[in-house]
Amino acid sequence: MSQTITIDPVTRLEGHGKITIQLDGAGEVASAHFHVTQVRGFERFSEGRPFYEMPGLMARVCGICPVSHLIASAKACEAIMSVRIPPTAAQLRRMLNLAQMVQSHALSFFYLASPDLLLGMEADPAVRNVLGLAAANPALGRAGIGLRRFGQHIIELLGDKRVHPGWVVPGGVTEPLSAAKRDQILAMLPEAYANLALATDAYKQIAGQFKAEVEVFANFPSSYMSLVHEDDSIEFTDGTLRLVDAEGKTIEDGITANRFAEAIGEAVEPYSYTKFPYYKPLGYPQGCYRVGPLARLNIVKSMGTPKAEKELAEFKQLADGPVASSFYYHHARLVEMLYGLEKIEEILADPHILDKHVRATAGVNREEGAGHAEAPRGVLHHHYKVDEDGKITWANLVIATGQNNHAMNRGVMQAAKAYVQDGRFTEGGLNRIEAVVRTFDPCLSCSTHAFGQMPLAVEIVSAAGEVVDRVVRD
Amino acid sequence: MRNSARIRCLILACGNPLRADDGVGPCLAAWAEERFRGEPDVRVIARQQWGPELAQEIAHAECVLFVDSSLQSRAGAVAAADIGPSPSVGNWTHHLGAAELLALSRQLYDSLPQRAILLTVGVSSMAMDEELSEAVRAAIPEARAQIERFVLSQRAALAASPLAQ
Structure with missing residues (x-):
């Protein structure tokens, strides 16, 4: 039976x-x-809306990663406008996206995963939650809350709202950064570094207890895809896509947002409302791949910031080639959060970061545009078509989680x-x-x-x- | 971050203004924000859901008034009751209840407010709507009065306390 x-x-x-x-x-x-x-439906009800409304509409898809949707959507709109945004606006968006990554990774690591990691997979479900974590290790609980608030507070400072900020618009951002806000963010960094160090130490102390889980937690060879910077370092906001195979060899590089649909197809299965994206030349399901923190760290050659660089080197020691076990997504999140803190600090030291020119303007110059960004969970792709008046006639979103669906x-x-x-x-x-x-x-x-x-x-x-x-x- | 200064009265509202009567919490919070503007011992926070981060705000407050809607109460009924920490939590750690937040504040920061009250307004509809129902609109003056009384009485009690600074 x-x-x-x-x-x-x-x-x-x-x-x-x-x-x-x-x-x-x-x-x-x-x-x-x-x-x-x-079921989502955002692609359908955006039809007929002016394209410049799309970032604000699309951000409502999610309360955790609205910033990624804002950015990918704004970039798709900028492709329609055929504009290049001011460099300061690009840096400010990068900082906003990193702040979101930090708060989202903190939520995942501390609130969702840590009860399993700290209390054990066999712990009583009644205590295997954030309150159980707080009781077992209050310092780790405080660190998690501190890191999440750090990211949320930057988003609120820049975008005026913790969730669904509207600051990112087609052409750039609506307001420049003030010196007062810059100083507020800088003042929060030391505590954020300390919280992250505490969490990283705690993880490294207990990770060895999960060897059995490492073996069977989505531990198999696969392809990986992420954005990379032109110098082969990690990139969350700009750059182009790279797909590597299970040995880490590049399958295809330099995939721009406009070429995404040529490279990536979307299969459907009867048991899920989420699609199954795959690399077209390899077909479905052979062309399925993983995205997100594990993929990013498997693909990039460097982090581009000193402390995270050391952590990346240690991470890459976990395997001879790409790290295959999805258990290590947790570890990768910690490395990425460190990168986020360092990069935010670096961006704030940019002498042009307070420049007032943060927005370019234009009308409809193309009838189609696509944009992408790294969301905390992996690459996010927005693709729109408009009529001559700039009204959306077709939209498609390829979400990070969908790209991990097969895995x-x-x-x-x-x-x-x-x-x-x-x-x-x-x-x-x-x-x-x-x-x-x-x-x-x-x-x-x-x-x-x-x-x-x-x-x-x-x-x-x-x-x-x-x-x-x-x-x-x- | 705004967490170092001790707040005398924290008003913590919950609700979604796009879900009809569930918006009563944010509606009352908006009123309280205006009513106590310029009074630094009162802080008002409205959220669509209460997350664990709020434990830190609670740890820095001397008294807390939680404001929420209630599907269990009669539509328009305003009720206020003392509430204490409870460690029970479901599987959904994105949002916590008032008692769970108090428990988290105690566990993480070894701190509890001297008094915590949960003020609820009974609701009739949580459908997709930006308007409050008639019953809930009628309850707003009573709810505002209770919020005001809470803040003023807590101020007086704290001022009379030997621990008052």
Whole structure:
């Protein structure tokens, strides 16, 4: 008799999803899927809107990474306008994007992942949460809150709002940076560095306890894709895309936003509202790849800032070639946060950072435009077409989480085979299967969109389709 | 960051103004912001949801008034009750309740406000709408009066306290 195990909803994620595990008659895992159960619809209801409204509209896709949508959308609009934004505006956007990366990574590492890492995968689910973390290690809890507030406060200073700031517009940003705000951000940096050092030390002390998880947490060869700077260092806001194979060899380099659709296709599967992007020359699913912190660190040759450079060198010692286990997304986030702090400090030292010229203007000069940026979870692509009046006639968004969709599903399958045997599983085993998905920090409200509560349940279904067991979390 | 100065009264509102009556918290917060403008011992924060970061704000407050909507109460009913820390939390760590925030403040910062009150306004609709229902609109004056009384009484109590600076 075959069975299906359903984890619904998967907890401690951004958004709503579930996992099903189909067992065969012998109780072994026959298939496993991560389902995104929301639907977004932003592409459709943006049709008919003036293109210059798009950044503000698209930022509403997500409350965690609205800045990435703002930037990718503004860049797509600038392609339509055929303008190059002032250098100071580009630097200010970069700082805003890095601030968002820091706060988002802090949320993922401290609030969502750390309960597993610090309390253990087998810990009582009643305490395996942010309050349990606070009780077990208050200093780490304070560090997490401090880093998240650091990023949020920069976003609020620059964009006037912590969530959905409207400061980034087609052509640049609406207001220059003031000396007072610059000094406020600089004053916050020492505490942010200290908080991050505490977290990094804590992670390195406990990471060795998770060797078994490292082996089965989406640990397989794959391609990786991310933006890279022209000097081969990490890049979050500009640059071009590079795709590398499982050995780290470049498959294709210099993919601009305008060429994205030539290189990347989107497959669909019946069990998910999120698409499955893939590299067209390799086809689907062979052309699927991973994005986000692990991919970025596997691809870049350097971080471009001194402290993060040392951490990157240590990270690259984890494997001979690309680091394949998705467990190390957690480690990669810590390295990227350090880069973010250093880069923000560097940007603020730029003698032109207070320049007043921060916006270029133009009308519709092209009927199509695309833009991309690195969101915390990976590269984000916006592509629009407009009519002669600048009204949107077509839009497509390729979201970071979607680009990890295939890898998350493979990871769930791999972990299910490790933790479900002979039809039996433990709560800790199911938590590990969820934790595989958490390593990617998927943003399901970005990759698709809906209202309401996120459910989580595990169902065991017989070969005849009868549910024989179900675990539900509300 | 604004977290070093101790705040006497923190008014912490929750709600989404795009979800009809759920916007009553932010609506009351906007009023309180104006009512206590220029009074540095009162701080007003409105959020669509309460996240763990707010534990730090609570740790620096001498008294806290949580303002939220309630689906359990009769539409338009205004209720205020003392609330204490509770460590229970669901699986959703993006947003916490008032009791959980107090627990987090105690665990992380070893600090609790001298008094914490949860003021709720019963709601009838949380549909997609920017307007409050008639019942909730009618309850606004009473809710404002309770907020004002809370702040003034806490000021008086704190001023009379031997610990008052």
